[in-house]
Each structure stands twice: as structure tokens, then as C-alpha cells.
Amino acid sequence: MSERAPYRVTGRTGEWEVVLGLEVHAQVASNAKLFSGASTGFGAAPNEHVSLVDAAFPGMLPVINRRCVEQAVRTGLGLRAQINLSSRFDRKNYFYPDLPAGYQISQFKDPIVGEGELVVERDDGSTFTVGIERLHLEQDAGKSIHDMDPNWTYVDLNRAGVALMEIVSRPDLRSPEDAAAYVKTLRALVRRLGTCDGDMEKGNLRADVNVSVRRPGAPLGTRCEIKNVNSMRFIQQAIVYEAARQVEVLEEGGSITQETRLFDAGRGETRSMRSKEEAHDYRYFPDPDLLPLEIDPAWVKAIEAGLPELPDALRARLQSQYGLSLYDARVLAADHVLADYFETAVKGRDAKLVANWVSNDLVGKLGKAEQSIEDSPIPPADIAELVGLIEDGVISSKIAKDVFERMWAGEGAPKAIVEAHGLVQVTDAGELEAIVERLVSANPDKAAAVKAKPQAIGWFVGQVMKQTGGKANPAAVNAILQARLA
Amino acid sequence: MKPDDLTGLTLKTARDGLAAGRFSAEELTQAHITAIAAANAHLNAYVLETPDKALAMARASDERRARGEAGPLEGVSLGVKDLFCTEGVRTTAGSKIIGEFVPPYESTVSANLWRDGAVMLGKLNMDEFAMGSSNETSAFGPVVNPWRSAGSNQRLTPGGSSGGSATAVAADLCLGATASDTGGSIRQPAAFTGTVGIKPTYGRCSRYGMVAFASSLDQAGPIAKTVEDAAILLTSMAGHDPKDSTSLDVETPDFASFVGRSPKGLRIGVPKEYRLDGMPEEIARLWDQGVAWLKDAGCEIREVTLPHTRYALPAYYIVAPAEASSNLARYDGMRFGLRAEGGGTLTEVYERSRAEGFGEEVKRRILIGTYVLSAGYYDAYYLKAQKVRRKIAEDFDAAFLEVDALLTPTAPSAAFALGDRVSDPLAMYLNDVFTVTVNLAGLPGISIPAGLDATGLPLGLQLIGRALDEGTLFTLGGVIEQAAGFKARPAPWW
Numbered sequence: 015m016s017e018r019a020p021y022r023v024t025g026r027t028g029e030w031e032v033v034l035g036l037e038v039h040a041q042v043a044s045n046a047k048l049f050s051g052a053s054t055g056f057g058a059a060p061n062e063h064v065s066l067v068d069a070a071f072p073g074m075l076p077v078i079n080r081r082c083v084e085q086a087v088r089t090g091l092g093l094r095a096q097i098n099l100s101s102r103f104d105r106k107n108y109f110y111p112d113l114p115a116g117y118q119i120s121q122f123k124d125p126i127v128g129e130g131e132l133v134v135e136r137d138d139g140s141t142f143t144v145g146i147e148r149l150h151l152e153q154d155a156g157k158s159i160h161d162m163d164p165n166w167t168y169v170d171l172n173r174a175g176v177a178l179m180e181i182v183s184r185p186d187l188r189s190p191e192d193a194a195a196y197v198k199t200l201r202a203l204v205r206r207l208g209t210c211d212g213d214m215e216k217g218n219l220r221a222d223v224n225v226s227v228r229r230p231g232a233p234l235g236t237r238c239e240i241k242n243v244n245s246m247r248f249i250q251q252a253i254v255y256e257a258a259r260q261v262e263v264l265e266e267g268g269s270i271t272q273e274t275r276l277f278d279a280g281r282g283e284t285r286s287m288r289s290k291e292e293a294h295d296y297r298y299f300p301d302p303d304l305l306p307l308e309i310d311p312a313w314v315k316a317i318e319a320g321l322p323e324l325p326d327a328l329r330a331r332l333q334s335q336y337g338l339s340l341y342d343a344r345v346l347a348a349d350h351v352l353a354d355y356f357e358t359a360v361k362g363r364d365a366k367l368v369a370n371w372v373s374n375d376l377v378g379k380l381g382k383a384e385q386s387i388e389d390s391p392i393p394p395a396d397i398a399e400l401v402g403l404i405e406d407g408v409i410s411s412k413i414a415k416d417v418f419e420r421m422w423a424g425e426g427a428p429k430a431i432v433e434a435h436g437l438v439q440v441t442d443a444g445e446l447e448a449i450v451e452r453l454v455s456a457n458p459d460k461a462a463a464v465k466a467k468p469q470a471i472g473w474f475v476g477q478v479m480k481q482t483g484g485k486a487n488p489a490a491v492n493a494i495l496q497a498r499l500a
Numbered sequence: 501m502k503p504d505d506l507t508g509l510t511l512k513t514a515r516d517g518l519a520a521g522r523f524s525a526e527e528l529t530q531a532h533i534t535a536i537a538a539a540n541a542h543l544n545a546y547v548l549e550t551p552d553k554a555l556a557m558a559r560a561s562d563e564r565r566a567r568g569e570a571g572p573l574e575g576v577s578l579g580v581k582d583l584f585c586t587e588g589v590r591t592t593a594g595s596k597i598i599g600e601f602v603p604p605y606e607s608t609v610s611a612n613l614w615r616d617g618a619v620m621l622g623k624l625n626m627d628e629f630a631m632g633s634s635n636e637t638s639a640f641g642p643v644v645n646p647w648r649s650a651g652s653n654q655r656l657t658p659g660g661s662s663g664g665s666a667t668a669v670a671a672d673l674c675l676g677a678t679a680s681d682t683g684g685s686i687r688q689p690a691a692f693t694g695t696v697g698i699k700p701t702y703g704r705c706s707r708y709g710m711v712a713f714a715s716s717l718d719q720a721g722p723i724a725k726t727v728e729d730a731a732i733l734l735t736s737m738a739g740h741d742p743k744d745s746t747s748l749d750v751e752t753p754d755f756a757s758f759v760g761r762s763p764k765g766l767r768i769g770v771p772k773e774y775r776l777d778g779m780p781e782e783i784a785r786l787w788d789q790g791v792a793w794l795k796d797a798g799c800e801i802r803e804v805t806l807p808h809t810r811y812a813l814p815a816y817y818i819v820a821p822a823e824a825s826s827n828l829a830r831y832d833g834m835r836f837g838l839r840a841e842g843g844g845t846l847t848e849v850y851e852r853s854r855a856e857g858f859g860e861e862v863k864r865r866i867l868i869g870t871y872v873l874s875a876g877y878y879d880a881y882y883l884k885a886q887k888v889r890r891k892i893a894e895d896f897d898a899a900f901l902e903v904d905a906l907l908t909p910t911a912p913s914a915a916f917a918l919g920d921r922v923s924d925p926l927a928m929y930l931n932d933v934f935t936v937t938v939n940l941a942g943l944p945g946i947s948i949p950a951g952l953d954a955t956g957l958p959l960g961l962q963l964i965g966r967a968l969d970e971g972t973l974f975t976l977g978g979v980i981e982q983a984a985g986f987k988a989r990p991a992p993w994w
Binding site: 066069070072073074078107109111114115116169298299302304305 | 584585591593598601603604605607707708709710711712714715716742743744745746822823825826828829830832834835836846850870873874875878882
């Protein structure tokens with residue numbers, strides 16, 4: 015565990031501790047919605063993916079989608095959580111135009127997944143454990159669009175009825191960075207499990223953040239819930255702002271009102287949405303259209319047997335099996351698709367070299383281009399080929415950078431690029447010796463200087479490189495110069 | 501045959517006549533269309549007549565028969581309670597708020613009937629969202645019972661909520677009808693109109709496409725002229741439906757095969773708690789008569805106890821409104837149906853649309869339901885009612901260890917005058933006192949016309965069976981039907 019200093023907010027009257035709990039909403043990766051056969055595809059025209067069940071037409075009934083249940087169980091297993099073999103769906107009643115039935119089907123009292131935990135690693139390698147209180151399945155609502163027309167609100171029901179997993183943490187988090195690290199770890203987990211694509215920009219993974227402050231060691235303070243924060247950066251900004259706001263209120267002698275707040279990313283602040291007094295009475299009750307959800311323990315076992323290697327185990331294996339540094343292993347394990355990419359490319363090659371090219375060069379390029387590894391224009395076989403060319407001395411590392419740029423630009427496989435541009439490094443001793451000979455005869459003073467000052471040999475190396483267009487094998491050049499001048 | 505003769509047939513005899521080629525489905529349907537056209541202004545049984553569709557379906561049926569592809573209900577003309585969504589045909593559930601809604605889908609129950617060859621004559625009147633016991637909460641005005649007290653012209657209720665179905669069957673405006681029963685809405689109107697109505701086991705019929713009132717209690721069933729007709733109709737209506745999660749995945753027996761079987765040795769329970777203080781003498785006497793008939797037929801009679809019966813009505817009037825308050829939230833003026841004119845804020849549009857669109861009884865039940873589910877009241881009302889519900893089911897479980905079926909009256913009175921009880925909801929709710937227990941426990945219950953009161957109005961007896969044991973109810977119902985020799989028909993005054 016870490017020895018790092020605990021995160022504190024310093025107010026006028028002293029230090030405050032921040033207590034955080036997160037409710038992460040993760041859209042279940044499934045082709046169809048939770049209770050209707052409608053598609054969950056992104057990017058359709060408004061109201062294209064709406065069944066009569068989603069639109070709550072009279073007499074329409076929900077039927078549970080087995081795939082969504084399986085995904086929830088799989089996620090629960092990934093969180094080392096208790097799988098509840100009997101759970102129940104409840105109705106959460108409230109009126110809003112993007113909620114056609116007037117109620118959301120959720121799991122209030124008896125969720126499908128009970129207590130679990132998630133081990134989170136910070137950037138410095140230290141770890142902490144976050145308790146998971148529960149995971150339940152529920153329907154997403156549709157979308158109200160208020161800015162298309164000054165007088166009308168438009169409603170798009172494509173999202174209505176899409177399955178969400180709400181993953182509720184215990185109030186175990188103590189700093190904005192830890193909160194972000196938790197979401198990052200959770201995101202890697204669900205992506206690894208294939209239960210959520212983790213796309214925060216599309217809102218497929220988003221967090222409600224519960225924030226309270228207290229004097230270190232004091233009992234829990236009153237919390238405010240910040241709704242629907244959809245990026246790691248915003249999560250941290252929202253917490254920093256909200257904690258400071260609460261400290262200020264308390265130090266002014268005020269008290270915190272339990273309420274729901276919105277994070278305004280543009281202004282970087284939170285503002286009140288509704289107070290506890292205004293809070294809806296959701297009138298939860300068991301949905302009489304659905305039977306209790308009974309799960310066969312043998313099915314759970316089968317799902318468990320089919321679980322992929324989870325991110326922490328993957329990272330440990332990358333370190334032990336390939337001798338990678340903690341940094342490289344963590345970068346690769348954070349995204350199993352990246353790790354798969356690495357493991358495809360590394361076969362028969364120097365692991366550290368491959369890891370370097372993938373976790374630095376390729377990830378750097380993808381990051382700048384705002385692309386994910388799935389969109390990489392360079393296939394893993396090409397990285398393997400590139401590393402092979404370096405290993406075989408065909409090109410130098412320096413030339414390799416140039417080749418990589420050309421690969422990224424879509425010029426093709428590295429061997430072809432090297433050949434097309436004549437980038438093969440010069441290792442022919444005769445050719446190099448001739449160049450050295452010409453240089454020495456043309457620059458007798460510089461040659462003499464080497465005897466007194468061995469570092470002066472660098473000038474000759476530079477000249478040879480220049481004359482060969484950088485293609486000379488540096489080791490060979492060095493050897494020849496040493497023999498001729500030293 | 502003359503048109504009157506055709507409409508006067510039972511479903512079974514009409515089916516036999518069609519099969520024998522004595523008349524065509526088109527002729528049979530036309531006879532009903534003519535009868536409806538003459539009667540509906542007086543009886544108000546149909547809220548929508550679909551003669552063109554009916555004739556088209558009838559002709560298609562005749563063609564199928566000609567090709568040798570006749571189904572079990574081939575050419576049989578039926579009415580459909582307006583609670584069942586019918587594709588391309590306006591469906592209102594008796595409410596203004598659904599307005600001119602034309603479903604793009606067909607309820608499973610009605611689809612099963614058309615699959616078997618039946619013909620739809622139109623949509624039948626009902627209490628709004630099936631909430632009512634007299635058909636007076638319908639947005640289309642009350643249905644009038646074809647029966648009248650001897651020497652009186654007073655208009656009587658056919659009962660509710662399936663009043664349109666019961667009246668249409670009793671007045672020969674169809675051969676049989678679909679109905680639905682949440683607390684007695686099939687059985688009480690059947691008793692008030694001298695027809696047979698069965699509410700099957702919860703889950704026997706799919707609720708898909710049936711406008712929901714109280715999901716855990718709603719169940720479709722037929723109203724018919726005879727026990728055998730009811731059995732034939734239920735056989736077609738029932739069946740597992742993957743589109744309804746509460747639909748039971750069980751085989752549907754040929755229910756008609758149970759009619760006419762010997763009841764010898766069957767043990768009949770008479771629940772003592774159903775002998776209410778102040779029960780009309782005629783009802784008590786009919787009940788005793790029913791016991792005697794079954795005994796004569798070889799049944800063994802036992803008194804049984806259902807100790808939690810007195811809590812059933814209050815529990816029902818918590819559970820049903822609670823579910824209704826949530827089920828009816830979708831009628832918000834946003835996507836279909838009535839939206840109040842005049843704009844305003846979202847909340848104002850909601851409030852005015854729902855205030856204008858729902859009738860008084862529906863509003864009353866939404867308010868009750870909202871209240872009993874509210875934070876702080878949930879445990880005292882809804883949760884308590886669910887516990888009572890479990891106790892009532894356990895009472896039945898215990899009784900069915902000793903007996904095979906129970907015999908009770910269907911309703912505590914004969915049909916009463918329209919307007920009599922509208923201002924007294926509690927008196928109205930008491931209509932359900934013998935029937936709600938069956939819904940709370942999810943059991944099958946059948947009402948059979950068994951006699952007339954002193955003024956010549958029909959009275960019904962109810963048989964309650966074990967879950968999925970409708971067969972025994974059809975056997976016993978047939979025995980009572982035979983013994984009672986109930987042949988009375990309302991004298992046409994319309």
C-alpha cells in the first residue's frame with residue numbers, strides 16, 4: 015500500500031477530508047434492449063430503434079433479454095461479487111416525456127449482483143480496494159431534446175429501454191484522482207469482459223458522484239450527488255469544485271443540504287438540480303409484468319469458466335512472461351485489445367522492443383489522432399516485421415522511426431518501405447572504409463585531434479552518417495574509425 | 501334458416517351447422533350484423549361495429565372451409581371486449597384518454613381466435629379500463645342489460661366491467677365474446693345476464709395486447725351461452741405466449757371434453773365465510789340448491805373454511821389500484837390518445853390531459869393506488885395487502901387438500917338499476933365480494949346461470965377450482981347447467 019499523503023482540502027479553518035462514492039452506469043453490450051427486441055445500435059436516426067414495448071403502447075409487455083442478464087452476471091463475477099440467484103425487477107415511477115411508460119424498470123430491493131470489490135492501481139503503482147455495494151440492471155430512458163425548437167421539446171426513444179448496469183461503490187474513495195482511477199479500472203474491466211464498450215463520449219459509461227466532506231476522522235458528512243458526469247477529467251473537476259464548495263459552506267457556518275447537482279462542464283462548476291424536499295417519491299414496487307429472475311447456478315459456473323483473463327492478472331502476466339516494465343505492462347493491460355495486439359506482434363521478437371513500439375510510438379500516434387487501437391492503420395504483423403528488421407540489423411533504430419512514420423501514413427509493410435526508399439543500412443566494410451579513408455585524408459587535423467581527445471571521433475561518425483544518408487550501421491562505423499584513428 | 505334462428509344458436513350448434521353446410525359464415529355473420537344494427541341503440545353493447553371487416557372475415561372463412569381448411573372456430577362470429585387491441589381497429593378500453601387509438605398489433609387472445617377461424621363483429625363496451633361493476637364508468641355510456649324485472653321498464657346494469665360482452669351474448673348479438681376479469685369482471689356480468697363466464701387460472705391466457713388494469717390480477721376469458729361454448733372458446737384463447745412473461749408454459753387441454761363427464765366422487769367445498777350477514781334469501785336458497793344438485797349428481801359435499809376471506813376486498817382495493825396507478829401512467833397525452841388543448845408547461849399538459857381524459861372512477865383508483873405506494877405508506881398498505889394476498893392463497897391451498905372445487909354464489913345480488921349505486925363506490929365494490937378472492941389467488945372461477953330471482957332476473961353460481969384445473973370446473977358447471985335446466989332468455993324489448 016501507498017505511503018502517499020492523504021488528499022486534503024485546505025480551508026480557512028483547517029483541513030478537510032473528501033469522501034466519495036460512485037454510481038457508474040454502464041450500457042450493457044447487447045444487440046437488443048433489456049425488455050424488447052429493439053436494436054441498441056448507435057447512430058440511427060431518431061426513433062428508428064423503438065419497439066412498441068419501448069414506446070409503452072397499450073397492452074405491451076416486457077420480456078427479459080437473457081443476454082443482458084448474462085452480461086450482468088459476467089460483470090459481477092469480474093467484480094468478485096456475490097451473484098444473487100434470485101433477484102427482482104421493480105418499477106420506479108415518475109412522469110417525463112422520455113420515459114414512455116411513466117416508470118423505469120429497475121432493481122431496487124433485490125439486485126442481481128451483491129457485494130464485491132475492485133482493486134484499483136494508481137499511476138505510481140500503489141493500490142487500493144473499493145467495495146462494491148451492488149450491481150443492478152435497469153432500463154435507460156430516452157432523450158429529450160430541448161434546443162431544436164424554441165417552443166417544442168423533441169423526444170428520441172432510441173435509448174429508451176436499453177440495458178444499463180448500475181454499479182454502486184461504497185464511499186471508499188478519498189480523492190479526485192482515486193475516483194478517476196477507479197472509473198478507469200472499472201472501464202478496463204468491463205471492456206475486458208466484453209460487457210460494456212466503455213465509450214464515455216457516447217455516454218455508454220457515465221458516473222453519478224456522491225461527494226461529502228468531513229474533518230479527518232470525523233463521522234460522514236451530508237452528501238450531494240452530482241449526476242451524469244461523462245469523462246475522467248470532468249469527474250475530477252466536479253469533485254474538486256464540489257468539495258471546495260462544501261468546505262466553504264461549512265466554514266461559513268452553514269450546512270450541506272442533501273441534493274442532486276449537475277456538473278456544468280463549460281463553467282467547471284456544479285449547481286443544484288433538485289433538493290431532497292423536491293425529490294421524487296418514486297413509489298417503487300415489484301413489476302407485476304415480470305416474474306422474479308431465477309438464475310441456474312450451473313449457468314453462473316459456465317459463465318465463470320468462460321471469463322477472460324482480467325486486467326490485473328493480465329498485467330502481472332505481461333510482466334512475468336515477457337519481462338516488461340511495470341509501465342509498459344500497465345499501458346498494455348489497461349486495454350485488452352492493445353494487449354492482444356502486443357501479444358500478436360511479439361511472437362518470436364524481442365518483447366521489450368515490441369512493447370516499446372506499441373506502448374510508446376503506436377499509442378502516442380493513436381492518442382494524437384484520437385483513435386482507438388481497434389482503428390490502428392498498422393496491423394500487429396507490421397510491427398513485428400519492423401522489429402525484425404531492427405533485430406537483424408537491416409535498419410537502425412533511427413531509420414526505423416522514419417519507417418514507422420511511413421507505415422502510419424499508409425505506405426505499407428516495413429520491408430517494402432525499406433526497399434522502396436533504399437533505407438537498408440550500409441554494413442559493407444569496404445564501402446565504409448573507403449568513406450573513412452577519404453574523410454581522414456581530407457581532414458588530417460581532425461584525425462590528429464582524436465588521438466588527444468577520443469570524443470572527437472564523434473565528428474567522423476556524424477560525417478559518415480551524413481554521407482550515407484544515415485544508413486550506415488553505427489556499430490560498424492565505430493569499429494572502423496576506432497581501428498583507423500585510435 | 502331465418503336470421504333470428506341463426507343468432508339464437510349456441511356457438512356449438514352454429515359450428516355444427518356451418519360444418520354441415522346448413523348455412524354459410526357469411527349468412528351467420530350477416531344475421532348478427534342485422535341484429536346488432538337493430539339492438540345497439542338500445543343496449544349500447546358495441547362501441548364499434550365492424551360489419552365490413554366481419555363480412556370479409558366471414559367470406560374468407562367460407563373459402564377456407566371450401567378448401568377443407570376449417571379451424572376449430574371456423575366461421576363463428578364473436579364480439580371482442582374493447583380491452584383487447586385489434587390490429588387496424590380502434591381500441592379504447594372504454595376511455596376517452598386512449599381516444600381514437602388504432603393499434604398496429606393484435607392481442608394474442610384475439611389473434612388465437614382468428615387463427616382458429618372466428619369472425620369479429622366489433623368491439624364491446626366496458627367500464628373504463630375495466631374499473632367498475634356496472635358498466636357505468638364507460639366513456640361510451642352504460643350498457644343496458646337485456647333482462648328486465650317482471651313488469652318493469654327500468655333499465656338495469658349488465659354488471660361490469662365486461663358488461664358489453666355479457667349483454668351481447670345474452671341478447672344474441674354474437675355467439676360468444678372475449679372478456680377480462682381482474683376482480684370479477686367476467687363472472688359478475690355473466691351472473692347478471694344469465695350467461696356463462698369463466699376466468700381461467702392466471703397465466704392461462706396471454707395478456708399481450710390486452711390494455712392493462714392490474715397486471716397481477718388481469719386475466720382474459722370468454723363469456724358464452726353455455727358451459728360447452730365457454731370451454732370451446734377458452735381452448736382457443738388460451739396457450740403459452742413468450743411475449744407475456746407471466747404466461748404459463750403448459751399445454752391447453754381440450755376443455756370441451758370435460759363437459760358431460762361424470763362428477764361422481766368429486767368433493768365440493770362450501771366455504772362458510774361466504775355466507776354473509778344480510779345475504780338476500782334468494783341467493784342463499786340458490787346456493788343451497790346448487791349444493792343439492794351436485795350432491796344428487798354424486799359429489800361429496802364438505803363445509804370448508806377460508807378464514808382470511810373478510811380481508812380480501814380491502815386487499816384487492818389496494819393491490820389493484822396500486823398496479824393501475826402505475827399501468828395508467830403511460831396515458832400522458834404525449835404519444836397517442838387525448839392531449840389537452842392549450843399548451844402550457846409540461847406538468848400542466850399532463851395534469852389537464854389526464855384530468856380531461858380519465859373518468860371519475862379511474863381517477864379515484866389512480867389516487868388510491870398512488871397513495872398506497874407512497875413513501876411512508878407502502879409498508880402499511882401495499883406490503884400488508886400482499887401479505888393478505890398470500891394468506892388468502894394459503895387458505896385456498898388448505899381447502900383444496902380436502903376438496904376438488906368450491907361452490908359459492910357469484911354476486912351478492914341480481915342486476916340492479918343503472919344509476920343506483922354510482923354515487924356510492926363502497927356499495928359498488930361489494931359486488932366483488934365473492935369474486936376477488938379468486939383473482940388474488942390466481943385460481944380459475946366460473947359463473948353458471950342457475951336460476952331466476954322473484955322478479956325474473958338471472959342469478960349465478962360460482963365454482964372455484966385448483967390452479968390449472970379448469971377441466972373440473974367445466975365438468976361441474978355442466979352438471980349445474982343440466983340440473984338447473986336454465987333455459988330462460990330475456991324477452992326482446994329492444
